Amino acid sequence: MQKGGIIISISNNKGGVGKTSVTCNLAVALSRLKKRVLVVDMDHQCNASEILRMEGVPPTNTIYELLDPDSGHAGNVSEFVYPSRQSNVDCISNIEESSALDIPLAKASPQSFTILRDKIRRFCLKSYDYTLIDNPPSIGLWLTLSLYASDFALVPVDAGSGNSLDGLRRVLEMINDIRTAGNSDLKFLRLLVNRVHMRLSVSRQIVKYLQERLPADQLFDTNVPSNTAIQKAEFMKQTVFEYEPTSRAASAYRQLAKELVTITNGANTLEPADKE
Ligand SMILES: Nc1ncnc2c1ncn2[C@@H]1O[C@H](COP(=O)(O)OP(=O)(O)O)[C@@H](O)[C@H]1O
Ligand SMILES: [Mg+2]
Numbered sequence: 494m495q496k497g498g499i500i501i502s503i504s505n506n507k508g509g510v511g512k513t514s515v516t517c518n519l520a521v522a523l524s525r526l527k528k529r530v531l532v533v534d535m536d537h538q539c540n541a542s543e544i545l546r547m548e549g550v551p552p553t554n555t556i557y558e559l560l561d562p563d564s565g566h567a568g569n570v571s572e573f574v575y576p577s578r579q580s581n582v583d584c585i586s587n588i589e590e591s592s593a594l595d596i597p598l599a600k601a602s603p604q605s606f607t608i609l610r611d612k613i614r615r616f617c618l619k620s621y622d623y624t625l626i627d628n629p630p631s632i633g634l635w636l637t638l639s640l641y642a643s644d645f646a647l648v649p650v651d652a653g654s655g656n657s658l659d660g661l662r663r664v665l666e667m668i669n670d671i672r673t674a675g676n677s678d679l680k681f682l683r684l685l686v687n688r689v690h691m692r693l694s695v696s697r698q699i700v701k702y703l704q705e706r707l708p709a710d711q712l713f714d715t716n717v718p719s720n721t722a723i724q725k726a727e728f729m730k731q732t733v734f735e736y737e738p739t740s741r742a743a744s745a746y747r748q749l750a751k752e753l754v755t756i757t758n759g760a761n762t763l764e765p766a767d768k769e
Pocket of ligand 1: 515688689717724
């Protein structure tokens with residue numbers, strides 16, 4: 494097992510490209526490889542929280558309370574961490590009301606840019622092998638907070654829609670900007686092509702376009718196929734591992750988790766003082 498954990502933001506300013514689906518399914522796939530995983534839900538739509546949260550856990554200690562600049566909370570991050578239904582996967586949940594933090598966080602900027610980093614980074618690196626942060630579909634404050642806290646950005650794109658490549662440059666530029674402006678730990682991990690439907694020419698064209706234009710180390714070898722098991726699982730507020738573990742999607746996520754572990758193996762992000 495690697496010594497220090499790794500924090501990965503799942504980011505794309507487009508909605509519907511699969512950020513939440515990737516976050517939750519990859520989290521479970523990693524846990525099946527005996528990795529300890531924390532999912533942080535930074536999207537006010539709370540889809541990841543709904544898919545992962547164990548029933549009956551009151552959503553009182555959420556990202557809202559954790560990040561509220563007026564709460565004065567200086568306590569232990571572990572108070573905000575709830576187990577999911579999956580062993581080895583924990584979650585810091587979100588609630589819709591957290592959108593009310595936009596104004597206080599914006600007023601407190603640029604100091605607030607590091608609020609998530611300051612609160613969770615040390616804890617995550619020590620307690621989890623992988624922390625996956627699900628993000629809202631916009632280039633804004635919440636994505637900024639996530640990227641400030643992260644080591645890597647994983648960017649999913651939807652092979653079912655030509656539009657999903659629009660704006661890709663903006664999210665890649667944002668990653669670059671944050672690396673130079675304040676988080677030198679941040680690296681672009683790879684693009685993940687989601688919803689691949691090889692019988693559709695748009696899918697084939699998008700995959701070909703990306704393979705021809707991107708260096709091999711900027712694109713995952715594994716693609717996630719278009720598979721209704723993902724939508725059905727989501728409807729049941731589950732991951733594909735619970736809903737249909739034999740599906741093509743589940744098998745792709747198993748493969749993706751192995752690829753991710755190989756890529757990130759040896760990436761030890763703990764500072765020397767934290768290692769002993
Ligand atoms: N590989 C896939 N095959 C089929 N449906 C998918 C796939 N990935 C995501 N979806 C569906 O697409 C929709 C958008 O995915 P979601 O993860 O919510 O995107 P985002 O978080 O980027 O807005 C959801 O209904 C989800 O179930
Ligand atoms: Mg989402």
